[in-house]
Structure formats: structure tokens, C-alpha cells
Amino acid sequence: MNEHKAQLDLGDEPVELDVLEPTLGLPGIDTRTLRSTAHHVTFDPGFGNTAAARSTITYVDGAKSILLYRGYRIEDLARDCTFLEVAYLLLYGRLPNEAELSAWTADITNHALLNEEMRSFFDAFPRRAHPMAVLSSATNAISTFYDVYRRPTRPSEIDAGARTLIAKLPTVAAWAYKKSIGEPYVYPDNQYSYVENFLRMMFATPLEEFRADPAVVKALNVLLILHADHEMNCSTSTVRGVGSSRANMFTSVAAGMGALWGPLHGGANQSVIEMLQTIHDDPSATIQSTVDRAKDPNDDFRLMGFGHRVYTNLDPRAKVIREFASDVFAAMNTTDPLLEIAQELEQAARADDYFIERNLYPNIDFYSGIIFRALGFPTRMFTVLFAIGRLPGWIAHWMEMNTDPETRIMRPRQIYVGEAERPLPRIEDR
Numbered sequence: 001m002n003e004h005k006a007q008l009d010l011g012d013e014p015v016e017l018d019v020l021e022p023t024l025g026l027p028g029i030d031t032r033t034l035r036s037t038a039h040h041v042t043f044d045p046g047f048g049n050t051a052a053a054r055s056t057i058t059y060v061d062g063a064k065s066i067l068l069y070r071g072y073r074i075e076d077l078a079r080d081c082t083f084l085e086v087a088y089l090l091l092y093g094r095l096p097n098e099a100e101l102s103a104w105t106a107d108i109t110n111h112a113l114l115n116e117e118m119r120s121f122f123d124a125f126p127r128r129a130h131p132m133a134v135l136s137s138a139t140n141a142i143s144t145f146y147d148v149y150r151r152p153t154r155p156s157e158i159d160a161g162a163r164t165l166i167a168k169l170p171t172v173a174a175w176a177y178k179k180s181i182g183e184p185y186v187y188p189d190n191q192y193s194y195v196e197n198f199l200r201m202m203f204a205t206p207l208e209e210f211r212a213d214p215a216v217v218k219a220l221n222v223l224l225i226l227h228a229d230h231e232m233n234c235s236t237s238t239v240r241g242v243g244s245s246r247a248n249m250f251t252s253v254a255a256g257m258g259a260l261w262g263p264l265h266g267g268a269n270q271s272v273i274e275m276l277q278t279i280h281d282d283p284s285a286t287i288q289s290t291v292d293r294a295k296d297p298n299d300d301f302r303l304m305g306f307g308h309r310v311y312t313n314l315d316p317r318a319k320v321i322r323e324f325a326s327d328v329f330a331a332m333n334t335t336d337p338l339l340e341i342a343q344e345l346e347q348a349a350r351a352d353d354y355f356i357e358r359n360l361y362p363n364i365d366f367y368s369g370i371i372f373r374a375l376g377f378p379t380r381m382f383t384v385l386f387a388i389g390r391l392p393g394w395i396a397h398w399m400e401m402n403t404d405p406e407t408r409i410m411r412p413r414q415i416y417v418g419e420a421e422r423p424l425p426r427i428e429d430r
């Protein structure tokens with residue numbers, strides 16, 4: 001295969017295909033002409049070997065545990081930036097200067113309020129409703145208050161849609177939580193930062209003044225940054241896929257929330273805690289029995305928070321979370337027996353050939369739930385926190401997809417293995 005061409009030998013005339021060169025990572029064989037020239041399709045369930053687009057947003061090197069947002073290392077961004085700063089970077093491709101960050105922050109702050117008619121929206125849900133169901137429904141509901149988002153085309157409308165979603169999602173999340181515990185809604189207050197406002201709306205009550213612990217604010221900023229984007233993951237691919245039909249940003253993001261909710265994706269952070277709690281509470285569920293179950297081909301149990309489609313080494317986000325976990329517990333003056341269980345489980349799995357041979361390491365979800373718990377969030381809110389973090393990434397990909405001249409409506413092909421054509425029998429002959 002020379003630098004820019006690949007040859008495919010199917011027995012007849014060899015087929016030449018272009019090779020697309022990357023800035024970083026693997027080159028791509030351009031198969032857009034494969035059906036017309038070789039009369040074949042590719043077969044790649046889950047698209048583990050298929051690039052859906054050329055993107056400039058995020059780069060992941062799974063073998064070297066590298067994650068870059070617009071070329072910046074995730075470790076540096078988590079240490080030195082705020083979540084809104086990183087959201088701006090993902091959306092617009094560069095870090096804001098001080099004036100831009102101040103204007104962006106003020107813009108987001110001033111749009112955190114929901115239309116008052118949205119209050120009745122929450123009344124329609126039972127208290128036991130999972131907050132991810134409320135979040136994805138509310139995301140579509142918000143757009144109905146603003147005609148401009150029905151089919152945004154002008155950059156100013158797209159920017160306004162991005163700002164509205166980023167500003168209002170924490171309010172929706174907090175109100176979904178307050179509804180579930182029967183407490184009054186807390187309105188956003190412009191005097192607080194983005195993360196402080198969210199913590200207030202989640203945990204303040206009319207009974208006393210609420211001030212967020214600076215250590216909690218810092219930790220949640222880091223966690224939201226770590227969740228902000230991850231190239232073509234399942235939920236982002238869903239957002240891009242729905243958006244490829246020219247559906248609006250809000251409904252594309254709402255679809256992505258549905259994909260994120262699955263336990264194999266963002267829902268894993270909730271499943272990890274449930275797995276660790278079972279080990280803690282159930283004497284028959286030990287570290288070793290849990291590892292053995294995960295290895296058993298006849299048991300569909302998976303070691304939640306372990307393994308990854310791209311990482312064949314430790315997820316750099318899990319490394320950041322594991323390293324600052326002890327700081328969070330010290331700052332919160334608390335401990336959690338589940339942290340010790342998680343560390344023992346990681347140690348047992350990483351010593352086992354099954355996990356070593358398959359390059360299965362902890363991913364972002366393995367430790368994130370333990371920190372979310374330490375910050376005071378209930379388990380059912382963990383995937384919602386993932387969604388708030390991932391929102392700028394989803395929007396950045398929707399924007400990139402919408403302006404990419406190579407974008408086509410997502411419509412994969414198949415290999416048909418069903419019945420060949422056959423005559424229709426009369427009902428008396430069936």
C-alpha cells in the first residue's frame with residue numbers, strides 16, 4: 001500500500017482506493033467508491049474499524065493513554081481550566097482570552113433560568129422517574145419555547161442554541177432531582193459560578209443558607225472537564241447520526257442522552273456503584289467471585305467500569321480521578337468503603353490473565369461514581385452528571401457535522417442473509 005493508495009484484490013481487476021492521512025493516529029482507507037467499483041460493502045458491526053468522519057475536535061490514543069481536546073492534554077485542561085473554558089474550546093476550537101471567557105460565562109449565567117411554564121413539565125413525571133428520562137425529554141421540551149432552534153442555520157442561531165443548552169441543562173437536572181425528593185425547586189442565581197449554581201440548585205433548601213464547599217466546586221469542575229468529549233463514542237455518534245438528517249441540535253442531543261443512559265456507556269457509572277455496593281453488602285459476592293463472574297462466558301455479567309473500545313491501556317481520565325480521589329475525601333473529611341473495594345477489585349482484575357490478555361483496564365466510569373458520591377450526589381444522578389459534562393462535546397460534534405461538506409445522511413448498508421424471494425402462500429396453505 002503506497003502512501004496515498006491502497007489496492008484491493010478481489011480476484012478480478014484490483015481496485016485502487018485512496019488512503020486519507022491523519023494529523024495523529026491511523027490513516028483511513030477511503031471506501032466511498034467501494035460499492036460502485038468493487039461491488040462489495042464493508043462489514044464492521046459497532047464500527048470498531050470504521051471512521052465516520054474527519055474530525056478536528058478530540059484525539060484518543062488508546063495504547064498510549066493519550067486524550068487531547070483540540071490538541072491540549074486532558075491532564076493539563078483538568079488542572080488549569082474551568083469547565084466553561086473547556087466548553088468554549090470544544091465548540092470554537094481555541095481557548096478564550098479573558099474578555100471572551102468573561103463574556104461567555106456571563107452569557108451562560110444569564111440564560112440558566114427555565115421558562116416558568118416548564119415547571120408543569122416536571123409535574124408530568126412520577127417522583128420515581130429516572131432523571132435521564134426527564135433530562136432527555138426536557139431537552140426536546142426546552143426547544144419548543146424557541147422557534148429559532150427548530151432548524152437553526154445561521155451561526156448566531158447555532159451559537160444561541162449551544163449557549164441555551166449549556167446554560168439550562170444543570171437547572172433541568174437539579175429540578176428533576178428536587179422533584180424526585182419532594183423538595184422545592186431552587187432557582188439559578190447570577191452571583192454564583194456555573195458549578196456553584198448547579199450545586200446550589202441541587203442541595204440548597206429554604207431552611208438555611210447554602211454555600212458550596214470550594215473543594216467540591218473544584219472537583220466537579222474537573223469531573224465535568226474529564227467527561228466533556230471523547231471523539232466518536234456511542235452517544236456522540238448518535239448525536240451526529242440524528243443531526244445528519246438535518247434534525248435540530250436539541251433533538252439530536254436528546255437522542256445522544258438516550259444512548260449515554262445505556263449501562264455499556266454512560267450508565268456504567270451508576271452500575272459500578274451498584275456492583276461495588278453488592279460486594280460490600282452481600283457476603284456471597286466477594287472480589288474474587290465478582291472477577292470470576294466477569295470472566296464466565298456463560299454469565300452476561302461484565303466488570304462494570306472496566307474495558308473500552310479504544311483504550312488498551314489505562315483510561316487517562318480514570319488515572320486523573322483515581323489520583324485526586326484521596327484529595328476529595330480529605331477535603332470532604334469523609335471516607336467511602338467502596339473506594340477500597342474498587343482498588344482491590346482493580347488490583348485483582350489487573351492480576352488476572354483474562355483481563356491482561358484482553359487489555360481490560362478501568363475506564364472513566366470505574367472511579368467517577370465514587371467521587372460523585374463523595375460530593376453528595378445520589379447514584380441515580382451519576383449519568384446525568386456525565387451528560388452535563390458531555391454536552392459541549394455533543395454540541396461541538398453536531399456543529400462540526402453540520403458544516404462538514406463531506407457529511408451525508410447516516411444510512412449504513414447491510415449484508416442480507418434472510419430469505420430469497422418466495423411466493424406468498426394462501427392462509428389455508430400456511
Ligand code: SDX
Binds near residue numbers: 265266295301308309
Ligand atoms: C464509556 O467509547 C467511548 O469513548 C465511551 C466513553 C466516553 O467517554 O464516551 O469512554 C465512556 O462508555 C466507557 C465504557 C463504560 N462501560 C463499561 O464500563 C461497561 C463494561 N465494559 C464493557 O461492556 C466493554 O468493555 C465496552 C462496552 C466498554 C467495550 O466493548 P467492546 O469494545 O465491544 O469490547 P467487547 O465486548 O468486544 O470485548 C472484547 C472482549 C470480550 O471477551 P472475548 O469475547 O474476547 O472472550 O473483552 C471482554 C469481552 O467479553 N470484555 C469484558 C469486559 N469488557 C470487555 N469482560 C468482562 N468485563 C468487562 N468489563
